[in-house]
Amino acid sequence: MMVEKVLSTIKKWDMVHEGDTVIIGVSGGMDSMCLLHIFDQLKDQLGISICVVHVHHGIRADAGEDVTLVEKTCEHLAIPCHVSYFDVKKLAKSYKLSLEEMGRKIRYDVFEQQRLRVKNGKIAIGHHINDQAETVIMHLMRGTGLKGIGGIPPVRDFIIRPFIDCTREEIEHYCHEHQIAYRDDYTNALNVYTRNKIRHTVIPYVEEQFNKNFVQHMVNTAHIARSEDDYIHGIVLEKMEQVITRKDNSYTIDLDAFNALNLVIRRRIIRQVLHQLGSLKNIEYKHIEQILQLAHKEVSKKIQLPKGIVAKKAYSSIIMSVLGENKTKAFEKDVHLNTKTYIEALDSYVEVRLLEAQKDNIPKNLYTKWFDYDKIKYNLKVRNRRQGDAIVIRGIDGQKKLKKYFIDAKIPREERDKIPLLVDGSQIIWIIGHRISEHYKVTASTKKILEVKYYLEEDYQDA
Ligand SMILES: Nc1ncnc2c1ncn2[C@@H]1O[C@H](COP(=O)(O)OP(=O)(O)OP(=O)(O)O)[C@@H](O)[C@H]1O
Numbered sequence: 169m170m171v172e173k174v175l176s177t178i179k180k181w182d183m184v185h186e187g188d189t190v191i192i193g194v195s196g197g198m199d200s201m202c203l204l205h206i207f208d209q210l211k212d213q214l215g216i217s218i219c220v221v222h223v224h225h226g227i228r229a230d231a232g233e234d235v236t237l238v239e240k241t242c243e244h245l246a247i248p249c250h251v252s253y254f255d256v257k258k259l260a261k262s263y264k265l266s267l268e269e270m271g272r273k274i275r276y277d278v279f280e281q282q283r284l285r286v287k288n289g290k291i292a293i294g295h296h297i298n299d300q301a302e303t304v305i306m307h308l309m310r311g312t313g314l315k316g317i318g319g320i321p322p323v324r325d326f327i328i329r330p331f332i333d334c335t336r337e338e339i340e341h342y343c344h345e346h347q348i349a350y351r352d353d354y355t356n357a358l359n360v361y362t363r364n365k366i367r368h369t370v371i372p373y374v375e376e377q378f379n380k381n382f383v384q385h386m387v388n389t390a391h392i393a394r395s396e397d398d399y400i401h402g403i404v405l406e407k408m409e410q411v412i413t414r415k416d417n418s419y420t421i422d423l424d425a426f427n428a429l430n431l432v433i434r435r436r437i438i439r440q441v442l443h444q445l446g447s448l449k450n451i452e453y454k455h456i457e458q459i460l461q462l463a464h465k466e467v468s469k470k471i472q473l474p475k476g477i478v479a480k481k482a483y484s485s486i487i488m489s490v491l492g493e494n495k496t497k498a499f500e501k502d503v504h505l506n507t508k509t510y511i512e513a514l515d516s517y518v519e520v521r522l523l524e525a526q527k528d529n530i531p532k533n534l535y536t537k538w539f540d541y542d543k544i545k546y547n548l549k550v551r552n553r554r555q556g557d558a559i560v561i562r563g564i565d566g567q568k569k570l571k572k573y574f575i576d577a578k579i580p581r582e583e584r585d586k587i588p589l590l591v592d593g594s595q596i597i598w599i600i601g602h603r604i605s606e607h608y609k610v611t612a613s614t615k616k617i618l619e620v621k622y623y624l625e626e627d628y629q630d631a
Pocket residue numbers: 192193194195196197198199200201221222223224225275292293294295299353356631
């Protein structure tokens with residue numbers, strides 16, 4: 169029953185294709201050990217290969233036993249197993265994140281790195297119906313829009329959740345019936361974390377007192393909310409093109425066109441601009457309402473928002489930008505091949521891959537570029553500007569001072585520290601989002617291509 173159900177979820181959401189490599193995130197707990205066994209059952213039928221990734225967070229004293237169980241099981245099933253070790257406590261401190269957030273960020277990074285190493289990689293995670301309901305309730309408690317009510321998506325980019333239609337009881341029953349060994353994470357039973365309190369207190373209470381189908385109702389609501397959210401998001405992107413002019417990091421909203429839009433779309437446009445200006449972290453409902461109100465205020469009225477974001481009323485527009493007060497400190501980060509690196513100073517990611525040389529298809533995208541790999545002599549880094557930086561723009565001798573480039577490109581002074589530079593030693597390879605160096609360009613004699621992608625903070629908050 170359970171295997172058929174998972175197979176039907178995989179088909180319904182088009183989760184995998186023949187020839188894919190599914191990387192299964194296995195913690196050693198019941199859900200992911202069950203997921204591993206089910207994928208082992210289905211792999212031939214689906215024509216896929218599977219491998220396992222386990223992350224040791226260095227938190228629980230008995231975490232070594234999780235590693236042993238996962239490794240032993242993989243050995244028995246003849247499935248490749250990769251274990252990574254981290255000191256999450258230490259990292260959480262330096263990134264100023266909670267242990268949970270840090271652990272999640274690390275896990276998804278490790279999964280992603282493994283995905284880049286395999287052919288047609290997908291990442292399978294053991295979230296199920298009950299996790300979905302808990303996530304929706306958590307979002308509701310925090311105050312959320314449709315996106316939060318949409319909960320955990322069954323598929324996001326390369327991440328798949330084949331148990332999203334199965335309940336915890338079904339998984340438990342399957343494990344019992346097939347004598348699947350798993351580790352009980354004792355922290356799951358503690359009523360200290362929000363999620364555990366919802367699991368052990370809120371849900372049973374509502375089920376007993378109000379509606380025994382509460383969990384399923386939450387899941388159905390999430391499903392509807394997610395599809396409506398996707399639909400509205402498409403409209404928002406289309407309307408943004410019509411009402412907004414963007415110059416560097418400044419967004420000018422034309423009020424005549426903007427005010428003619430429905431309030432739902434206006435609110436969403438503001439949210440999207442805030443997202444693009446930095447991050448939605450610390451942005452609350454009241455901030456969005458204040459910006460909407462600004463449309464009716466006198467010229468020059470300003471609103472100061474978190475992260476140095478400023479919204480200002482002009483004659484027939486609202487200008488949203490990030491002001492100089494929010495100065496970006498000097499940052500520098502090593503970038504490694506086939507890895508996605510998080511640049512905390514900019515809440516963004518740089519992903520670097522090595523490709524075989526191709527003559528065509530050079531990407532025409534501001535944030536994805538190709539370079540001649542053999543021209544790179546030192547360690548790749550991403551950093552912001554330093555005094556004396558220069559870039560080769562025209563011909564091999566045509567060095568241009570970065571400062572001069574910024575002036576010519578009319579990039580405001582306060583924006584300059586926020587522009588990431590990809591460098592090879594002291595040489596600039598790419599002013600990200602702007603020019604690339606002539607010296608590193610792909611040519612007819614290029615043998616290996618370095619593909620570099622840059623993107624803004626991703627939403628790791630699914631679950
Ligand atoms: N340490 C880890 N290493 C690898 N994958 C993990 C790890 N922790 C969680 N995952 C993956 O993320 C999914 C969700 O994690 P979460 O922390 O919500 O669940 P969990 O209670 O640890 O689940 P499980 O019962 O599978 O252990 C897991 O089902 C698993 O696929």
